[in-house]
Structure formats: C-alpha cells, structure tokens
Amino acid sequence: MPNLSDNLYAKQQSLRQWLFDHALPLWWTTGGDLEKGGFYEKINLDGTPCDVDRRTRVAARQVFSYALASRMGYAGPTDPAIDQGLNWLSGPARNKETGMLYATLKPDGTVVRGEFDFYDHAFAMLAYASAYRVRPEDKALERAAVAIRDRIVADFSHPERGFEEANPRTLPLKANPHMHMFEASLAWMEAGGDDKWREIAAMIADLCVEKFLHPETGSLREFFDGDWNPLEGEMGRIIEPGHQFEWAWLFLRWADKTGNDAYRKTAQRLIDIAETAGTDPIRDVTFNELWDDFTPKDAKARLWPQTERMKAYTALAHAAPTPEEKHAAIAKAIEASAGLEKYLSTEIVGLYRDRMKENGEFEIEPAPASTLYHIICAIDEVSSLDV
CATH class of the missing domain: 1.50.10.10 (Glycosyltransferase)
Structure with a gap:
C-alpha cells in the first residue's frame, strides 16, 4: 500500500x-482576448470563450495566476498574460478621474457597473503585489497598489475600524472583502511593501477575531x-x-x-x-x-x-x-x-x-x-x- x-x-x-x-x-x-483586451469571463465546455460582461476581479485574478505560475517554474508565456491583465486594470477598468476601478465592463470597455466595489479593489492590490514579486524593478506596480489602498483608507474607512462597502454607506457590511484585503496586505508584506500594509493586516485580523x-x-x-x-x-x-x-x-x-x-x-x-x-x-x-x-x-x-x-x-x-x-x-x-x-x-x-x-x-x-x-x-x- x-x-x-x-x-x-x-x-x-x-x-x-x-x-x-x-x-x-x-x-x-x-481565455485571453487578444482583440479587445482583458480576459474572457468563462470558457464553454466545448472550448469556445463566452464573450459576456467582464468583472474587473477576473483580470486581477489572472495577473495573480500567471505571476504565481512564473514563480512555480512554469515555462509557458507568463509575461504576456500578466501584461494583458495589467493593461486592462490600467486601461478600460480604471476611472481616469479618481484612479479607482470600475467593477464590470462590456467586452468593448463600456462601463456596466462603475460604483466602488471593495472586493474588486482588494484583488487589484493582490494582482499588483503578485506582479511585483516577479517584476521587482517595476516600482509603478507598487505605486498603483498604494494609490488604491490610500484612497480606500481615506474614503471608505469605517468609523470604528474596517472598511465600508460604499460612501455614502450601504449595508450590510461584509467579512469577505476584508478577507481579501487581508490577503493583499500579507502579499505586499511578503513583496517588501511599506509598514501600512502590516497595520491594515493587524487591524483586519483583530476585527475578525473580535467581531466576525x-x-x-x-x-x-x-x-x-x-x-x-x-x-x-x-x-x-x-x-x-x-x-x-x-x-x-x-x-x-x-x-x-x-x-x-x-x-x-x-x-x-x-x-x-x-x-x-x-x-x-x-x-x-x-x-x-x-x-x-x-x-x-x-x-x-x-x-x-x-x-x-x-x-x-x-x-x-x-x-x-x-x-x-x-x-x-x-x-x-x-x-x-x-x-x-x-x-x-x-x-x-x-x-x-x-x-x-x-x-x-x-x-x-x-x-x-x-x-x-x-x-x-x-x-x-x-x-x-x-x-
């Protein structure tokens, strides 16, 4: 046996x-859309892509996936996939006035849902950390993550601790986006980010223990x-x-x-x-x-x-x-x-x-x-x- x-x-x-x-x-x-950019949301079981509305979290998650694949020793093309996701995050998905991200877009880049989504922004910060681990010379990745983080802290902090889902407030408040903010903060600590990431991680850990x-x-x-x-x-x-x-x-x-x-x-x-x-x-x-x-x-x-x-x-x-x-x-x-x-x-x-x-x-x-x-x-x- x-x-x-x-x-x-x-x-x-x-x-x-x-x-x-x-x-x-x-x-x-x-899964990568080489014509319109970004990634397809789904692939049919017959191997054809589904050209439906695209959540920003998917582009962020694919950046994470191919950056991790590179660190795991995968010999296939990771850089083009990472670039594909990063270009979507800095291009169609980004509100050029606020620097924040739209949640959902049509394949042609038309905004479907543009309000702040805490969950999507947590994944964007994780994506930037993942890319930075394999491209430590690219300081623009760290600047992009810090800009999002600092905007969330400034505009969406809960009066006690943790973060709101919107400003003005919408309820319920949720544990799940905090979990991914915790994940992104840990990833940035491991990537060599500044001390603010550790402060946020500590705050979320204790919020979970004491409230969640x-x-x-x-x-x-x-x-x-x-x-x-x-x-x-x-x-x-x-x-x-x-x-x-x-x-x-x-x-x-x-x-x-x-x-x-x-x-x-x-x-x-x-x-x-x-x-x-x-x-x-x-x-x-x-x-x-x-x-x-x-x-x-x-x-x-x-x-x-x-x-x-x-x-x-x-x-x-x-x-x-x-x-x-x-x-x-x-x-x-x-x-x-x-x-x-x-x-x-x-x-x-x-x-x-x-x-x-x-x-x-x-x-x-x-x-x-x-x-x-x-x-x-x-x-x-x-x-x-x-x-």
Whole structure:
C-alpha cells in the first residue's frame, strides 16, 4: 500500500501536470482576448470563450495566476498574460478621474457597473503585489497598489475600524472583502511593501477575531450591520465552510509573521468547524453553506471551497508542532486534493466543473475564469509540502 509520502508526491505531480500542461496554456490562448483586451469571463465546455460582461476581479485574478505560475517554474508565456491583465486594470477598468476601478465592463470597455466595489479593489492590490514579486524593478506596480489602498483608507474607512462597502454607506457590511484585503496586505508584506500594509493586516485580523467570529462557537459570520453586529435574520446566520478554511489559511500565515499562537488556535477552530460540519463525508467535498447551528443550508458544493480546504491543511501542516500532527494535516491535504480532482475531469483537459449537486453530479455550464486563481494557489500550496 502506498505510504503518505508516495500519496503526496503522486497528488503533487498529477495536479502540477494538469496545471502546467493543460490549464495554464488554455486559459491564456483561449481565455485571453487578444482583440479587445482583458480576459474572457468563462470558457464553454466545448472550448469556445463566452464573450459576456467582464468583472474587473477576473483580470486581477489572472495577473495573480500567471505571476504565481512564473514563480512555480512554469515555462509557458507568463509575461504576456500578466501584461494583458495589467493593461486592462490600467486601461478600460480604471476611472481616469479618481484612479479607482470600475467593477464590470462590456467586452468593448463600456462601463456596466462603475460604483466602488471593495472586493474588486482588494484583488487589484493582490494582482499588483503578485506582479511585483516577479517584476521587482517595476516600482509603478507598487505605486498603483498604494494609490488604491490610500484612497480606500481615506474614503471608505469605517468609523470604528474596517472598511465600508460604499460612501455614502450601504449595508450590510461584509467579512469577505476584508478577507481579501487581508490577503493583499500579507502579499505586499511578503513583496517588501511599506509598514501600512502590516497595520491594515493587524487591524483586519483583530476585527475578525473580535467581531466576525461567534464568541461562543468560533464560527465565522459573513454579514453585519453598521456597528459590526451580526445582521438580524437569516443573513446573519450564514456560515460558509470555504471561507472558514480560507480565513484559517490567512490566520496561520499571520501567526507565522507575528509569532502569536492565539491566531493558530483561531485557525484550528475554523478548520475543525469547516471539516466536521461543512464537509460531506460521502462525497468528500466541502459544501457551500451552513446555518449557525451547523446544520446544512446549501449542500451543493462549488469548486473553490475544495481549494481552500487544501490550503488550510497545508498551512496547518507547516505549523504543526509534532510529526504526528504534521502527518495528519498532510493526509487531510491529500484528501482535499482528491476532492478537487473530481472537478477537473472534463472532456477538454484544463477546463473544470464549478458546481456539484447534492447527488454528486455536476451542473453542465461554462468554466469560470475566476476560479483559476483558487486552483493555482491551492496547487502551489500543496506542492510546498514534504513528509
């Protein structure tokens, strides 16, 4: 019977082969729009692109993906793909008067949704950090990220802490964009950014612990009123297991940077909830939503929570204080990788399924470009493991 090391190596090799030989070439040669610029939002399962409205976050995520591919040793064309995304962010997607970004555009660059979107701007800052890691001589990338960051701090800071969704205010306030602002701040810390990134990361980490997490169960709430109280009614009761894993991955990175074990304990609790209550042992996939009493709300399973499960257990393995705990975390990372592989079985290799039904079958629909960011990050994380 294969041992843990053999199983890990086999998963690492099969996932990297799928990524390098099929996914990355496809999502550039078919997914990049060389006529109008930017990236197609989706690719049909027959391999043709969907020329529909384009969210700015997709261009940002593709910059992240191809910059990370370069750091992973991918030998294909990463620079043209990075440039494609950066040119979209600095061109059609940018409001030339404010310097901020439009959220959604038509393929020809016409603005569909132009109001501030915190989530999209967090991904733009992450994209600039990712590009800067492979182009450290290009200081314009850092200036672009800092300009967005400082504008958000000046115009969208919450009176207490954290950030608003709009100015004037709109409700609910949301945990999810803060998670990606946390991610972008950590990325800029790793890229050599200024001290403000660390200040923002610290503020968001503590906001999450003190306001986003349920004080009794340790579960992560998603939606809040203007004073950071959980929203009343059903929205205030929603838990997303994928976000539990994702926040855990970020907290473990933050604990490593700060040396504060309290964040490791927070991460462990988030992982335990997402695994025991939010992962279906029959399908062996993490599903979409729970209620705050840990009963299923939406037992369908999108692809992206599987990648966050991989990332959380990888980080847990790196942080493990004993060989036994490390090996247990690696075994769960392998298990989560097997869950991801179910989504990668498509007629055209390099595409993927996005939504699994409760019965284990998949919705027949185009593959979303935005998901490549999740997949490549998870594969990179699992690739860092060794027994």
